[in-house]
Amino acid sequence: GENVEQHPSTLSVQEGDSAVIKCTYSDSASNYFPWYKQELGKGPQLIIDIRSNVGEKKDQRIAVTLNKTAKHFSLHITETQPEDSAVYFCAVGGFKTIFGAGTRLFVKA
C-alpha cells in the first residue's frame, strides 16, 4: 500500500524567513497531493493541493511543488508569520487518504 514520509518532524524559523517541508510517497499511481494545517484543538484544514498533471501551484505565501518521477512533493511558505505556527501534514490520495506524520512549525517573532 501507499507509504508517505514527511520531513522534518520539527522546524523552527524566524519570522519573515521561508519554511520548506518535504514528503515522499511510494505509489506511482497516486495523483492527488493535499497539504493540511492543524492548529491546537482543531481539525486539519486544507491549505493547498496539487494534482499529478501540474508541477507547481502557488497561493499567496504558500506553494507546493511536485516531482512525479522522484515521487516527492514539497510545501514552501514564504515570509512566515507567527500565525503560521501549527502542525502541517502532507497527504496522498483523495480516497483512503494517507497522511504523513506531520511537521511542527514554530515561527519565532
Place this chain on the structure above:
Amino acid sequence: ETGVTQSPTHLIKTRGQQVTLRCSSQSGHNTVSWYQQALGQGPQFIFQYYREEENGRGNFPPRFSGLQFPNYSSELNVNALELDDSALYLCASSSDTLSYEQYFGPGTRLTVT
C-alpha cells in the same frame, strides 16, 4: 454555508464499553470519511460512506462500524473499546467520491480508561 460539525467534543469511556460519535457533513456534501488521529501522529483512514453505503475501509477491525443517514450525517461506532482506541476521531466531508477535497470537523477526543 455550515461547516463540518462533530459531537461530542470530548468523551471518556471504560475499556470494553461501546461508543457512538456523530458527524454532520458540510452543506451540499454527500460523502463522509472517518479518521483516527493518535497523539502526535497523522490521521489514519477508517472508512468512507457515500449515499449511505460504506465505500472503502482502512486497516481497522470490524468493531469499528459506521452509518450514514439520508441527510448525509454519519455515525462512527466502536465496540469493545480498548485502551489504544484513545485518540482524536475526525470526520471529513467532500462533495462526492470524485472530489478529492476534504473538509474536516474539529474532532471528538475519546479517552479510554
